[in-house]
Each structure stands twice: as C-alpha cells, then as structure tokens.
Amino acid sequence: MPKVPGMIKGLGVTARTMAETIKPKKLGGGAHTVQYPHEKESPPIRARGVIALREDNCTACMLCARSCPDWCIFIEAHKDLAPPRRAGGAPRKVNKLDRFDIDYALCMYCGICVEVCPFDALFWSPEYEYSEPKIADLLHDKTKLGEWMETVPEAPALEAGAEKKKGK
Amino acid sequence: MVAPLSDDTLALPGDGLREGVVNALRTALGDALLDVVLKPNDDLWVRVRTDAWRQAGLVLRDTVGCDYFCFLSAIDWMPSPYGKSEEDPTQPKEPIDLTVQQGYAGGDTRLQVFARVTNLAKHFGVTIKADVADAHPSIESWVTVYAGANWHERECHEMFGIGFDGHPDLRNMYLPTDFEGHPLRKDFPLLARMVKPWPGIADVEPLPGDDSEDEG
C-alpha cells in the first residue's frame, strides 16, 4: 500500500475527532468537556478540597499549626471544665477552642496538618466551590470549618494486597 | 529485561571502580588531593586544594572520563544565626551554636564550592569539593572545562558571593543588579519568616483562678 501523506492523515485525525464529538453520548461519543456549572464532575474521595474541623476533638495541641509549612493555621483556646467521663468522677479540665482559623489564601493543600493531628479533629473534604471575591473571606473560622464536616466522605476501600490500616 | 549494567558498574566488594578513580586523581594531583570519602558501591567525595580546582576538573574530565557535568554549587557551613524563627518570644532565646563544622571530606573554611560530574560510560559520579577563603571567596572558573558550569557559577556567585576567576560574564542571574547580600549564605535572614509571628505558640487561657500548669 502506498504511504498516505502525513498531511492527509492529519486531516483524518481531526475529522475523526469531530465525528466522535458529534456522535451522541448514547453511542459512546460526545465531548470530553463538562459544561460547568450546569453539570459538575465529582472529585475523587481522597481529593484535597477543603479541610474540615471536628471541634470537639480538638485539644489545641498546636501540632497542626506548628507543622504547617505556610503558617496558615491560627489557634487560640481556653481551659474549661467538661462533665466527667464516669458518673461521679471529678469534672475534667479540657482545652476549649476560641479560635481555629485556616487561611486558605495561604494554604497550599499539602495535608500535613490533617496527617499530624493525633486526635482526629481535621479531615479532608473534596468540596471545592468556596472561592470568594475578597481574599480576606478565604480565612475560614471554626464555625465554617465545622460546617465542612458534613461533606467529609468515608475513606475509600483499598486495592487488593493492601495491609489493613489502623486508625484513620 | 533491561540490558544489564556494564561489567565495570557491577563493582567489586571493595569497589575497585571508585578506588581506581581516587588513584587516578592522586597520581595526577599529588598532594592537592586533600581528602577522600568513599562509600563502597555508592558514592565518592573528594576534596581538592583551592588552587587545584580547575586542574582537578580537567583530570576528572580527561583522565577519569567524567565528561558529563551535573551541577556546581556551594555550601555555607555556618549554622544559621537566626534559627527557624519558631520560638516563643516570651521565652528567653536559646543561644545558637555558630561553630562551623564541615561535612564529608572535611574542610577548613566556612564556604565550600562543590560540584558533581558523572561518567556516563561506567555509570558513576564524583562529588568534588574545594574550600574557598572566607575573606575573599574566589576560585578558578570551570567554564573552560565544562561549558555548562557557566550558569551554575553565575548562580553561585550571586547566591554565595563567591568569585570565579576567568568566568566570562559573572552577572546576576536571578537578582536585580544592585541587590545587596548573598541570599543563600546562612547569615542572610529569611525575611518571610521574620515579619510574621510564629502561629505555633500555645495560646491557651487558663481557667479563672487556676494557676496550675498544664495536664494531659
């Protein structure tokens, strides 16, 4: 067979792609793009979208703030009395959060804070739609971070051959 | 399977390959070869006298066969006088030990130039170091040995303030021409860490009327 000139082949590639795109979705064609915001792609479970805070678990131990490479976590707390664990015990002294801010304008989404947290207070949520017109509004306080908790998914099942993981 | 490495790479237990390199360097440079650290089957560090820097490069290129230029840079061995800016301002500052202590293959000066070249045929690399005087840090240029050293020496010049004699064009590469200071020297402060307070300071208000220290 004589060699087809490369230019003709090139025209063939674009024509084929056009046919693919025009072909209805049902037949396996269609565009590869998604018409945001009418339809949305759901990010994978592990996607690092936004950090959620479970306030009750936080002990203000400062580990996350110290391990943050960007210094974008700010924590203040006060001592408080909590009801005893067992009935009849003495009330426990706990650290209650006054302030837990993450400045998403600085955050580089490395996930180190979530990883170092020893008390399971920080979680990743794949939520991504929280852009703001004003940069100052990207500072999420503890209420807002707490609201993200609803969007935190279960950790995905693991591929065959993986060891069972302990903890989170 | 991938083609096996050449026979020379599968070095002997004593790593005859790298020992051969050291011997070749010693023969060519004599007592200008100051120190050697050899990790068998892993890596090789040599330190040469400052005035033998260019000659060592020539020997490495022509005799040892390391004709591939990997990188050239410098180290400031003085510990940073500023620490990591991660201390509580309310606590007294711990003094920082500023003794200069060099790494592999030793050294006498605070600043050291080091470079790495590779032998592509026999699959090994050599890290070569040389001291540069603290007062007037300068050393011969490698541009005539390895053409690629040009940019690396320019970078090194602006970042460490080390002069390279015989370099054709020792302009700043990244910084503005009138920039003062040498950013990668340890005594150059990292301002980004100093203008902001460290957020890692524990800020927990005690219960009213409770002065007992932290527990659990």
Place this chain on the structure above:
Amino acid sequence: MTDLADRQKLSYIAAQAADARLNVELETEGMTLNIGPQHPATHGTLRIIVRLDGEQVVWAEPSAGYMHRGYEKLTEVRTFPQVTALINRIDWLGSFANEVPFILAAEKLMDIEAPPRAQHIRTILFELSRIANVSLFLGDLGVQLGAVTPVFFAFRDREYVLNLIESATGGRFHPNFDRIGGLKDDLPAGWIAETKQVMKRLRAFCDEIEDLLFGNEIFQSRLRGIGVIPADVAKQYGLSGANLRASGVDWDLRRDQSLPLAWDKVDWKVWTHPDGDSFARCWIRLQETRESTKIVDQLLDTIPAGPIMAKVPRIIKVPEGEAWVSTENPLGEMGYYVVSKGDLGPFRVKIRSASFNNISIVPWVLRGVYVPDVISILASLYFILGDIDR
C-alpha cells in the same frame, strides 16, 4: 550525522556573517527583540533577549529569574515532611517525580528502604507523572509551531492521568504523597483497572499525535536539522533526559543506576536518536511516553502485597551526612544533594533541576537560526519555568 554537523556549522557561519553585516556592510544596528517575559511561547516568564539581523539571530541570551522562589533557602527552615510539600512545585507538571529523589536521599541518609509495595507504587506514580508531563509537551509542541488542535488532545487525555493521580494521592498537581519510609496511603480499590484503561487511551493519544504532528511534512521540515546539539556539547552542558538521548547518548538514570524503585523489574527500552536536532528531541519524548505506558501496564500486574510504610519514627530526624540522589524525571536528571546535621530539617539542599542545565545551552544553540526556529528549538528543549528558577 556529518550532514547535520555541517548544517550546524553553516548556521554558525551565517551568524558570524550576520554579525559582520550589522556593523560593516549596511551600518545598521540590528534589532534587539525581547521574547518574554510575557510571551505566548515561554510557558511561564522566561525572557530571551535576541539580537536580530532581519529575522536571523545574531546573539541570544535567556534571562531567567522572574519566578525564582528561593527553594534552596526555604528548605533550610523546614522539616523533612514540609520540604516534600514544597518541592513538588519545582516541575509542576510532573510533581510526584520531584518528591521521589528527595525522599530517596533522606532514606539513604537514614539507611532505611521502603517496602517493595511502596517502591512499586512509587514507580507507577512516577511514570504517571512523566506521562502527564510529556503528553502536555506533545500538545504544546503543536501550539508552538502553530497547530492549535494537538494541545486540546493533550489536555483532554492528560486529564485522565491527573484524575488517576488525584484519586490515589488526593492532589492533582501537588500530590505530596511520598513519605520517608514509604507512601502516605495505599491505592484505592479499582484504581488498577482504571489505570489500565487510561494507559490504553494514552497509547491512542500517542498515535493521534504521531499522525497529526510527527507525520506532517510541514512539521518535519520545521524541525529536522534545526538546533543540532552534538553529543559532546550536550554532555559538557549537562543536558539530560530526552535532550541528551536525542544526541545519541545512551543514558537513562532509570536503567543506569540502582535505586530502590521498580524499573529493573519490567521490560522496556531506552530510546536514542542519532541526529541531535529538534525533531529527534520531540520524537524521543513521544516514544518515551509510549514506553512509560508499557512500564505502568507491566508494573500494575506485579504489585506485591504487603505494607506501604517501613518502620519510621513519628518525628523524623535524619542522621548527619550527605547524600546525592537523582532520578530520570520527565524533564531530565533531577537530583537533590541533601546535607543533614541530624536535625528535623535539612541543613542544605542543592536542587539540581533538569531545565536549568537544559536551558543553559540556549545561547550556544540559537546562534544563526531564524526567529521561528527560536521558538521551535525552545519548545523542543522543553523547560518548565519552575524547574529553571526553583
């Protein structure tokens, strides 16, 4: 080969002649053209100052540093885990590949080795980031030469690779997944099957690009014999990766050094090309993308079971010492010279990035070419700004 060397010589003579013409024959001044820092062809902010006689380059000088972020300084105030989060921004298109040599260097200093499963998955992700990176190059190449369509194909199919990386690591561009002693997490269920599908796609993408671009006669006439770099010059300048192999040097760090990664367990080929011209560099990258999909396919079948983390203390202090580890990254040889003083963080990290060396040859290779060739040569050398400036 001699033919190409002759062409290079001719372009040199042409540059000299143009230089002479500027001052003597016509008493013109020539024109200094700033390509960049804001220019469509410099993907980032690289500035190239060229002096022209007509459209012929008499002299060219890249001016980097518009994006210098001082990573070598920043690493000195960070702990080892924090450095990992930082350095995957060096070559932002192949980010996981940036983490690996640094982690390997730290592991070398600590004298630990990741378990086989972790090594395997590291290699897979490494190759995926290579595919993500180089597929974008293949598309971008078209844009640099005026063909608009390939880049959309590249973005289209790279998206699938990025989705894979995201579903495994959580980050599309900055995985921060590699840890001293292993990996952060195991693969999610179903990932292997999905990856195999995507690899099939990517091979089809390579075929499309080959038909659309590499087979095109205009494309070939634009790149063949342009920007010839002979092997000895390439080695002198420390060119690496596809740029070096395109000059006929058979050198691939994946094969030519022993690292605790899984490349030696599968069957693949190192491609070289004798010409050393722009076309050779692009062609090598195309072949390497195909080769990478093959590597990934084979590795997926042989992932060993077991843990993904070695026994590592919770707070990592790296013992005193110096270590150099480099790997064959998408752009070329990427290495870290890590000096530790037994602290939480490194004492000094010298980052040897591929693009810095690859671009340092630009003044040499651009003399005597025409303005359109400036673009095609730069495109074929393939640099990422973050990788030059660090």
Place this chain on the structure above:
Amino acid sequence: MSLLAADLPYWAQSLLRVLGGTVAVLLPAGTIVYLFLFKMMSFMQSRLGPMEAGPYGSLQLFAEVGKWLQKEDIAPENADTRVFRMAPLVVLVSTFLLVAVVPFGPDAYFTDFDAGVFYMLAVSSISTLGILMAGWSSANKYSLLGGLRAAGQLIAYELPMVLSVIGVVIQAGTMNLQSIVIQQNDGEIFGFDGLGNPFLLTQFVGFLVFMISVQAELTQTPFDMPIAESELVSGYMTEYSGFRFLIFFIAEFATAGVFSLIASVLFLGGWGLPFSWFGWESVDGIDNWMNVGGPLILVTKMVVLSGIIMWVRFSFPRMREDQLQRFAWKVLVPISLVNIMITAILKVVF
C-alpha cells in the same frame, strides 16, 4: 440588464446595493466564525465550544461583538496614530471591493463588467497595504516583523493565484465572472451535460494552486506567519484592541468567505446548477427563482470551501518564512505556469 435596475429608482437601488454588500460581507463572516471557528474547531478538539449565549451558543458572536465594541480605543503612545487608526479600515475596504464583482444569481449582482477577474485580483492586494500599515504604525517590533512578513507573503502568493486563474480565463475565453459561471453550467464534458462543465474538473491543478494561494492570502495556518501567535504574539494585530481589532477580525473571516465565493464562481459553477437539469437553453431562459436560489447555492458552495480552508487551519502546523517563500516561487509558480501552457495547448487543439 439587472432585474432591480428595471423597477427601482436610483437611490433605492444604491441603498439596496449597500445593504446587500454589507450582508454579503458580514453574513459569510458570521457563518464562518460560528460554524467553523466556534463549532467545528471545538468538535475537532473534543469539546463543545461556546454554549451559553443563545441556543447552542448561536448568539455568542453577538456577545463577542458587543464586548469588543465596549472596549476603549487605544493607540500606543509612539504609534503613527493616523495610519494606525486607518489600517483596519483599509483591510476591510478590500473585502467590500472584492464582493462587488461576485455574481449571486442571473440578475443578482452588484456590478457586471468584463474585466471582473482582473479587478478581483487587483483589489485583493489592497489588504496587503492595510496590513503593512498596521505593522509599521504600531511602534512594536513584533508588529513590524509581522507586517513585513505579511507583505512578503502576500506578494509572493499573489502571483500563483493570478497564474492559476489565467487557466480558467483561457478556458472560458472571458474575464467576466458572470460569463464564467454561465459557461460552467451551460457546458458539457464530451457531450455529457449532466454535470455542466465545472472548471474544477478541467482545471483541477489550477484549483489546488488557487486554494493554496487563498490559504496564504488569508494568512491561515499553515501560512499564518504574519500572526504567528507563538512567535510574534499577534503579529501586526498585537497592538490592536476594541473595535479596530474587531474590524481586523471581521475582515479576516469576511475575506475568507469572499475568496471562497470567488473560488466557487471560478471553479465550482458559482450560483448555478447544471442548466440541463431544468432544460434551460441559455441565460435568458433561466427561471426567475434562481435570483433567490442562486445566492443560496453559492453560499452552500462557499461554506464547503471555507470549511476546507478552516479544516486545514485547525490541523496543520505553521511553515517557516523561508520555506513559505520557497514553496511559492519554486513549486506553485512553476506548476501554474505549466498548467497555463497545457490549458493553452488544449484550448487550441479542441
């Protein structure tokens, strides 16, 4: 004589002609931009293109025009302001002048004069002037390089274009575009008149050369060095924005449309269908509905041709300046000269 001329006063005729001319320039431009630049290009790249403005994005063009019109009219400080401002208009004028000779139907034409081909080739080079003006006056090195490249390129490709049309002129024996259309539809090939005699068949080489030259005249890829966005940012258009850029943009696609119209007139039988289908004997026998149907047929042919132009544009990389010149002088010019010789010989023989 023209149908319109018979019934209407002069001012109405003129008004109608101006309106018709505007429509004839803007409609093809709009069609090409929406159909090919927005949609075909997107489909070829596995995406959908603009979808928000209007059903299936069909009003996107109006949105774009609205955006451009709102923008400030900026001229660089060092620019030669008067020339800078005039340049886009000069380019657009060439398009309007071109469309004046295109026949749209048996009676639907703006002018009908005997040197149509000659005129068409002459006015098409006015746009070169505009581009050179834009490149020179912008006070920008990229623009200057782009303008000079454009001048060199357009002059180089003018020649093969002229030479390829000469084949048609020899075969038709006239330079009147209307007569060329009628000849093609009225003609026969070796006694078979089912297809008429479109010059595409007899002048295939000429057609190819003409289309390649058109591609170059329009500075579409693979001949888009004057714009060359990866080298020269935007070439001679670098400094333009707002409605002056819009005029360049319209001119680019309107000219693509007009050249496709001319190519279909010269090679594809223009507004006509083979006369034998309807049993028309001569021009006078043509039914009157062809004055409406003719333009539609012509536009259909135009869409096909400009589709090919755009298809090539979206698929190919760009050539280098010296390669382009070499291609024009060493390949296209000799081929079209040979084509003229063969046509002339055959004309004498038959």
